[in-house]
Amino acid sequence: MKVKKYDIINEQVLSKVHESGLRVYIMPKKGFGKSYATFATNFGSVDNVFMRNGEKVVLPDGIAHFLEHKVFEEPDYNVFAEFSKLGASANAYTSFDLTTYLFSATDNFYDSLKILLSYVQNPYFTDENVAKEQGIIGQEIGMYDDDPEWNVFFNMLRAMYKKHSINIDIAGSVKSISEITKETLYKCYESFYNPANMVLFVVGDVESDKVWNVVEECIKTAPRPEVEVIREAEPDEINMPTITQNFCVAKPIFCMGFKEKPMDDPVWADAVYTILLEMLFGKSSELYQSLYNEGLINAAFSASYSAGKEYAFVEMSSESDNPEKVRDIILGYVAEIKKNRLLKEDFERIKRALYGKVLRSLNSVDSIANQFISMIMRGGDYPEFAQAINKVTFEDIENLLQSALDETKCVLSVVKATEEGCES
Amino acid sequence: METISLKSGIKLHILPDGKFKNFRVGVYMSTPLTKETAAKNALVARVMRSSTKSFPDKRSINRRLEELYGAALITGAEKRGECHAVKVCIDALADRYIENESILHSVFDLLCEALLYPVFDCVDREKQALIDEIRAAVNDKRSYALKRCIEEMCADEPFGISSHGAEEDVQKLDRDIACEYHAQLIKTAPIDIFVIGAFDREAVETECRRLADALEEREEVYAPTCQMAAPEQVRYVNDKENVTQGKLVIGYRAQINDNSVYPLTVYNAVFGGGTSSKLFNNVREKLSLCYYASSVLYRKKGLIMVQAGIDFDKYQKTLDEIMVQSEDIKAGNIEPEEFEGAVLGIVNGLRSCKDDLGQLMGYYSTQIGEDIIDIDEKIEKILSVKMEQIIDVARQISMDTIYFLSGNGTESDNEG
Numbered sequence: 001m002k003v004k005k006y007d008i009i010n011e012q013v014l015s016k017v018h019e020s021g022l023r024v025y026i027m028p029k030k031g032f033g034k035s036y037a038t039f040a041t042n043f044g045s046v047d048n049v050f051m052r053n054g055e056k057v058v059l060p061d062g063i064a065h066f067l068e069h070k071v072f073e074e075p076d077y078n079v080f081a082e083f084s085k086l087g088a089s090a091n092a093y094t095s096f097d098l099t100t101y102l103f104s105a106t107d108n109f110y111d112s113l114k115i116l117l118s119y120v121q122n123p124y125f126t127d128e129n130v131a132k133e134q135g136i137i138g139q140e141i142g143m144y145d146d147d148p149e150w151n152v153f154f155n156m157l158r159a160m161y162k163k164h165s166i167n168i169d170i171a172g173s174v175k176s177i178s179e180i181t182k183e184t185l186y187k188c189y190e191s192f193y194n195p196a197n198m199v200l201f202v203v204g205d206v207e208s209d210k211v212w213n214v215v216e217e218c219i220k221t222a223p224r225p226e227v228e229v230i231r232e233a234e235p236d237e238i239n240m241p242t243i244t245q246n247f248c249v250a251k252p253i254f255c256m257g258f259k260e261k262p263m264d265d266p267v268w269a270d271a272v273y274t275i276l277l278e279m280l281f282g283k284s285s286e287l288y289q290s291l292y293n294e295g296l297i298n299a300a301f302s303a304s305y306s307a308g309k310e311y312a313f314v315e316m317s318s319e320s321d322n323p324e325k326v327r328d329i330i331l332g333y334v335a336e337i338k339k340n341r342l343l344k345e346d347f348e349r350i351k352r353a354l355y356g357k358v359l360r361s362l363n364s365v366d367s368i369a370n371q372f373i374s375m376i377m378r379g380g381d382y383p384e385f386a387q388a389i390n391k392v393t394f395e396d397i398e399n400l401l402q403s404a405l406d407e408t409k410c411v412l413s414v415v416k417a418t419e420e421g422c423e424s
Numbered sequence: 425m426e427t428i429s430l431k432s433g434i435k436l437h438i439l440p441d442g443k444f445k446n447f448r449v450g451v452y453m454s455t456p457l458t459k460e461t462a463a464k465n466a467l468v469a470r471v472m473r474s475s476t477k478s479f480p481d482k483r484s485i486n487r488r489l490e491e492l493y494g495a496a497l498i499t500g501a502e503k504r505g506e507c508h509a510v511k512v513c514i515d516a517l518a519d520r521y522i523e524n525e526s527i528l529h530s531v532f533d534l535l536c537e538a539l540l541y542p543v544f545d546c547v548d549r550e551k552q553a554l555i556d557e558i559r560a561a562v563n564d565k566r567s568y569a570l571k572r573c574i575e576e577m578c579a580d581e582p583f584g585i586s587s588h589g590a591e592e593d594v595q596k597l598d599r600d601i602a603c604e605y606h607a608q609l610i611k612t613a614p615i616d617i618f619v620i621g622a623f624d625r626e627a628v629e630t631e632c633r634r635l636a637d638a639l640e641e642r643e644e645v646y647a648p649t650c651q652m653a654a655p656e657q658v659r660y661v662n663d664k665e666n667v668t669q670g671k672l673v674i675g676y677r678a679q680i681n682d683n684s685v686y687p688l689t690v691y692n693a694v695f696g697g698g699t700s701s702k703l704f705n706n707v708r709e710k711l712s713l714c715y716y717a718s719s720v721l722y723r724k725k726g727l728i729m730v731q732a733g734i735d736f737d738k739y740q741k742t743l744d745e746i747m748v749q750s751e752d753i754k755a756g757n758i759e760p761e762e763f764e765g766a767v768l769g770i771v772n773g774l775r776s777c778k779d780d781l782g783q784l785m786g787y788y789s790t791q792i793g794e795d796i797i798d799i800d801e802k803i804e805k806i807l808s809v810k811m812e813q814i815i816d817v818a819r820q821i822s823m824d825t826i827y828f829l830s831g832n833g834t835e836s837d838n839e840g
Binding site: 010087350360 | 441442443444445446483486487489490491492493494495515516517520521699700765768769771772775776778779780781
């Protein structure tokens with residue numbers, strides 16, 4: 001196995017590519033009681049149109065998530081019960097860019113790993129089990145429909161993106177999932193759930209050869225059809241500057257977003273944006289203190305950066321009695337700061353704080369696994385993040401500030417109750 | 425974990441562990457839980473995080489924490505049985521990960537600042553924030569129902585007092601009262617300092633001795649937790665609020681002592697402690713009566729609290745089924761999978777706890793005033809519990825209070 005050392009954070013990652021094309025990564029953490037395994041495929045909700053052996057396939061909304069649910073189905077055993085018997089805790093999730101299957105365990109790790117690799121590679125879809133799932137996922141969609149925070153965020157994406165399929169709900173709609181058949185599921189599975197399109201990441205007090213033995217025992221090589229995901233070109237401009245939806249909430253909730261230009265190096269992008277946003281909007285910033293003291297935002301307010309398959313954005317969210325005023329204040333503040341008002345001492349201090357926080361997050365196997373798998377799909381190496389933060393210079397941040405947070409690329413999404421309140 | 429007496433009434437509990445990238449220091453000052461002092465403890469804890477002699481506001485404290493590589497300062501007032509502990513806790517990056525610099529001394533300086541030199545000018549704002557927090561308890565209906573049941577069940581015992589204190593007691597406080605109280609706290613409360621994680625052991629001991637030097641000797645006395653018997657007749661309490669889902673909470677009294685504590689821990693897991701428990705599998709899965717059904721053991725007080733979220737009209741059926749499950753255990757009807765699943769669940773939780781500094785701090789700090797036992801030892805004790813012992817302790821558990829939080833007036837007919 002190849003070994004890559006990260007001296008600054010005192011960690012290392014072992015890696016090897018299986019003959020099937022599966023990429024395997026192992027981060028040993030001696031002395032940790034809990035181990036974590038994630039088995040992910042490079043297929044998410046934004047991968048909804050693709051060419052397969054020369055034919056164009058357009059997938060119904062929500063199919064990646066639907067497929068995630070169905071993968072657990074096995075004809076002659078219950079996946080969760082099997083993990084329970086071994087004392088492991090299993091789960092899965094679908095995001096914009098990928099689908100992940102995982103478990104954590106303090107004992108019987110290798111047996112649980114066998115279960116993980118086996119059930120994910122064994123698709124079993126029938127008309128009956130597809131129909132059953134349509135009912136269950138329909139309930140799940142209903143639950144999200146009732147969630148004001150989920151809605152304010154997705155509305156923000158819809159206002160920001162005209163063509164990019166990030167503006168489609170990950171779970172789809174009741175209507176779109178009613179179009180899913182077992183044939184579509186098999187087609188999707190065969191196109192994207194090939195080990196050559198997948199990654200296995202294991203972190204914890206494990207022995208790499210034992211992990212590799214399980215991989216050799218369980219992973220089947222399969223010929224992969226020629227698949228190429230197609231994305232429609234997304235214009236630079238936003239779709240619409242504001243979007244409002246009525247919801248039964250005590251106070252209005254807003255989600256404000258800035259459409260950003262995707263960067264080539266994902267680790268670097270995360271490093272520079274995280275530092276910039278912490279300087280401008282963090283808990284020691286002028287803006288945060290004044291908005292908080294005036295009662296315009298609550299303590300939960302924070303700004304974050306997200307990027308993936310041909311998208312990148314900054315978003316910040318909070319409850320507020322006056323979202324439009326907050327947006328105007330923030331835009332004014334950003335315009336002011338762009339006239340070279342960034343302070344180098346703030347930069348130095350924020351860098352130190354972030355470096356410390358990133359290092360401490362490396363104590364959590366859950367956090368490491370999920371960050372690692374997300375970053376590897378973006379073509380980056382997560383353990384290099386702490387190093388990248390160190391390398392960022394004040395000039396890098398000043399440059400980023402000039403091109404980021406463009407006023408013309410700003411979107412405000414609000415959910416609020418009607419004048420009649422929650423009765424209607 | 426090693427315990428060192430620094431001075432009369434001031435102890436250091438130290439547990440170095442190099443697998444972590446950081447360390448956590450928790451200073452706990454223990455007081456008897458009383459109505460008058462609960463609010464004072466909660467307010468003093470808030471002020472310590474808001475304003476000190478060298479850092480007069482939150483912004484300057486936050487900037488200092490950022491300078492210390494993103495350290496975190498956490499304060500609070502926590503119930504431990506019928507003791508109320510004011511805690512000041514700091515979590516910081518280990519020196520080993522910082523080039524050409526050591527922050528350990530500065531971290532302890534900041535900790536001492538917050539602990540010894542809070543400034544009470546901000547007391548009005550923090551009083552309001554504390555009152556907001558007390559009022560917000562009603563937002564999370566599930567934990568509100570649990571709190572209400574304990575209040576009712578333990579109305580004549582200190583355990584029924586909230587760890588924030590009551591709103592009317594907070595209102596009575598002002599700058600002078602809070603300041604005087606803080607001075608008295610620092611002077612008389614027994615102090616336990618826990619340091620866990622990656623650090624230079626000698627350097628930390630030196631810092632802790634330095635802190636102890638700034639403090640006086642005091643009596644090492646911790647308020648005991650009283651054990652009461654259940655009443656002859658079960659009490660029923662019903663609150664009505666604007667809720668869509670009913671919250672049922674049942675309080676039981678158990679006989680807790682050195683011999684029964686581990687069997688009771690396993691009993692609680694078998695009864696309602698997770699996905700292999702009787703409540704989960706029967707009340708939830710088989711009968712579909714609720715969205716959640718679980719139980720929790722308050723070890724120091726010997727209470728077992730069952731919680732279930734149900735539709736209003738399922739009250740009697742749920743109550744009946746919970747009692748069936750409780751009687752089943754007394755009759756010895758425990759499946760091997762239920763017993764094994766319970767033990768496995770507790771052991772896995774304890775093993776995972778060793779990977780998390782916050783959980784470790786929680787695990788050790790609940791043992792203030794007791795002989796501390798390490799996680800591995802606790803795991804062994806859990807593994808040696810026998811089925812018969814569970815049935816024995818089950819037979820000594822009595823129902824005390826049934827609490828139900830239901831909706832106002834008629835059934836709600838919300839669309840969504």
